Amino acid sequence: SQTIHQWPATLVQPVGSPLSLECTVEGTSNPNLYWYRQAAGRGLQLLFYSVGIGQISSEVPQNLSASRPQDRQFILSSKKLLLSDSGFYLCAWNGETTDTQYFGPGTRLTVL
C-alpha cells in the first residue's frame, strides 16, 4: 500500500532563516506531487505541483520554491522566511491515472 510522509511535524523558525520541508511517498511510482498551505480551519491553497522529476509548476508568486530531486521526493524551500509564511503545509500525491489525492500528516510552521 502507498504511504506519504512529511517532516518535520512542527517547526518554529525566526524571520529571515531558511526553510526545508520534505515529503516522500512510498509504494508507488511516477506520482503527481503537490504542496499546499492551509490557513487555520480553512481550505487549501495550492503552492506547487510536479508531474515528474525536475518538473515544477508554481501556482502563486511567493517567497517559496519547490524541488523534486527524486521520483518520490518533494521538497519545499525558502531562503529567507517571512512572518506571512507561517501556516500548515500539506503534501499530497495522486497516481497518473487516478483523480484522487492523498495527503500527508502536514507540517505546522511558525515564523517568529
Added chain:
Amino acid sequence: TQLLEQSPQFLSIQEGENLTVYCNSSSVFSSLQWYRQEPGEGPVLLVTVVTGGEVKKLKRLTFQFGDARKDSSLHITAAQPGDTGLYLCAGAAFTGNQFYFGTGTSLTVIP
C-alpha cells in the same frame, strides 16, 4: 478565484441531528472528492464521486454528485461527536493534475 463554494462555513449541532453540507461551482469537474480533517492532521479521504448523478453511501454519510458534475452534497444522518471536523470538497480538473478545494465546512457535534 475560488471555484468551489461550500456552505455552511460553520455548523454546530446536537448529537443525533441530521445535516447537509453543500459544495457548489460553476465549473464542471472530472470527479469530486470529500475529505474530513481533524486539527493538526492532514485531510483524510472519505469518498470520490465520478459519475453525474452518482450517490454513494458510507455508513451514516451520503454523498451525491450533481447531474451536471458541478456540485455535490454530503448528508450525515444522526450525527455523532466523532463526526466533528473540517469537511473539504475538492474538484478534479480534466487535465488530471489540477485540484480545486472548497472553502471548508467546520462541523461541531455536541454530545
